[in-house]
Amino acid sequence: MIPLVILLIIIFLIITSFIGIYNSLIQLRNRVKNAWSQIDVQLKRRHDLIPNLVETAKGYMKHERETLEKITEARSKAMNAQGVGEKAAAEQTLSGAMSKFFVVVENYPDLKANQNFLMIQEELTSTENKIAFSRQNYNDQVLFFNNKIQMFPSNIVAGMFGFKTEEFFEIEDQAERAVPKVNFS
DSSP: OHHHHHHHHHHHHHHHHHHHHHHHHHHHHHHHHHHHHHHHHHHHHHHHHHHHHHHHHHTTOTTOHHHHHHHHHHHHHHHHOOSHHHHHHHHHHHHHHHHHHHHHHTTOHHHHHOHHHHHHHHHHHHHHHHHHHHHHHHHHHHHHHHHHHHSTTHHHHHHHTTOOOOOOOOOOOHHHHSOOOOOOO
């Protein structure tokens, strides 16, 4: 009788642990999805702001059509990108086009003084900060999830139910990884 009770308790503990691990995997997977949706919201906001910025600049930058077209093209590719890796690469291209745009803007003092342009630029800057924060949160959630999938004993449950590791939202461009040089001389 006692061995049967002990066996039932052991089976109960194994099943309870199994259910707990499975539920924690589901919870972490949902956190990853939520974190990705936060990035997606900010990227959409960014994509919505860019045409307004380009339209405001068009009147001033008549000789910079190629720069404006590159931004529009990069925005379109970023909006149509699928998956974390493809979206990260497309957003990196868009960021590069926007950086070149802001360098060119320096040659147009009237544009830099335009209130509408300044307001949109400020909104875009704020959005870029939110994207960076969202990307950090997403990568943190992916790290927790991937660790759970790869560590014992949860890796057994993850394998049984087909949980796959998630991809980090990483910066590919080595130029962005480089530390800026400061020279005071």
